[in-house]
Amino acid sequence: MKRALVLLGQTTVEGLRWLGETQLLLWQALGFVFRGRISRRETVRQMLIVQMSVIGFDSQLIVFLTLLSGGMVLALNTSRFLVTWGATEFAGGGVALAVVRELAPVLTAVVVAARVGSAIAAELGSMKISEQVDALRSLAVNPVEYLVVPRLLAAVVMLPVLTVLADAMGGLGAYLVGVTQGIPSQEFVRSVQRFLTSYDLLSGLIKAAVFGFIIGLVACHSGLRARGGAEGVGRATTSSVVSTIVLIYLSDYVLSWILLSVQAMIAR
Numbered sequence: 001m002k003r004a005l006v007l008l009g010q011t012t013v014e015g016l017r018w019l020g021e022t023q024l025l026l027w028q029a030l031g032f033v034f035r036g037r038i039s040r041r042e043t044v045r046q047m048l049i050v051q052m053s054v055i056g057f058d059s060q061l062i063v064f065l066t067l068l069s070g071g072m073v074l075a076l077n078t079s080r081f082l083v084t085w086g087a088t089e090f091a092g093g094g095v096a097l098a099v100v101r102e103l104a105p106v107l108t109a110v111v112v113a114a115r116v117g118s119a120i121a122a123e124l125g126s127m128k129i130s131e132q133v134d135a136l137r138s139l140a141v142n143p144v145e146y147l148v149v150p151r152l153l154a155a156v157v158m159l160p161v162l163t164v165l166a167d168a169m170g171g172l173g174a175y176l177v178g179v180t181q182g183i184p185s186q187e188f189v190r191s192v193q194r195f196l197t198s199y200d201l202l203s204g205l206i207k208a209a210v211f212g213f214i215i216g217l218v219a220c221h222s223g224l225r226a227r228g229g230a231e232g233v234g235r236a237t238t239s240s241v242v243s244t245i246v247l248i249y250l251s252d253y254v255l256s257w258i259l260l261s262v263q264a265m266i267a268r
Contacts, residue, residue, distance in 0.1 A: 022221050026217055028148075029152055042146060042150040043149070043150040043154065063162060063169075066107050066108075066166075067103065067104055067108070067169040067173065068173040070107060071099055071172065071174035075091070075175075075176075075178045076177050078094060079177065079182070080181055083181060083182045088183045088184070089187060089191055089194075091187075092178065092191030093194055095174040099171055100200050100201055101200055101207075101256075105166075105204045108166045112162065112211075112212075113211075113215050113245055116155065116215065117240050120151055120240075121220075121240035124223025125223040125226030125232065125236040127147070128223065128225075129229060129233060143224065147220065147224075148216075148217075148220040151220055152216035155216035156209050158212065159208045160208040167204065171192070199263055206259065207252065207255050211248050211252075214248060215244050219240045219244065222236045222237070222243070
């Protein structure tokens with residue numbers, strides 16, 4: 001019993017410490033952004049070189065296969081039911097809403113968190129262990145301004161771009177399966193046009209931007225917090241992926257509730 005209470009206390013303290021450090025890093029990064037202290041060259045490099053190669057190319061195949069498969073499975077399960085009950089006019093719209101609002105932003109964020117978040121955490125962790133971060137401080141360069149802000153902005157910008165492409169792949173997979181299950185092609189397309197609105201697309205992109213912010217922030221924090229040699233870098237990388245995925249799922253519910261409430265207010 002005593003050991004359990006000690007473990008619970010240590011876990012609670014560690015969690016509060018992690019939360020406090022993350023919030024501090026968040027406010028520091030936002031302070032540099034709002035004051036316009038952004039390393040434009042490094043930000044562009046992260047977007048066009050690092051993030052485009054990682055998010056824009058390496059992760060594209062994984063995201064496309066994930067969303068293509070997700071759209072196909074979703075259409076397979078719903079199409080048979082709707083064809084049986086003669087409600088095929090809802091097939092395309094229902095699947096499109098699920099893909100655009102939930103599947104595309106969430107699955108894309110999870111893939112990017114595993115692929116890109118881990119890479120950022122490992123990179124910054126290696127810099128921290130090899131004292132490159134301390135070297136920046138000795139040169140009067142703030143590590144948050146030079147290392148965190150560019151990666152944070154790159155993740156926020158690039159994840160919605162990748163989500164748009166994921167929307168298209170998920171819709172394509174759903175269309176291909178829906179047609180083979182007996183849903184007329186034109187009826188599927190009309191259903192999408194009838195039920196899918198620009199607000200639904202915007203909701204998915206808002207989620208993607210928030211998820212990108214979470215990925216960049218947690219990955220940078222985990223990397224800068226690394227200690228203990230190569231083993232510490234490995235722990236930081238694992239912690240980054242696990243923490244990011246948990247936060248993505250939690251924030252997804254909160255964002256869904258907020259966005260649906262706003263949509264209900266607009267519809268009144």
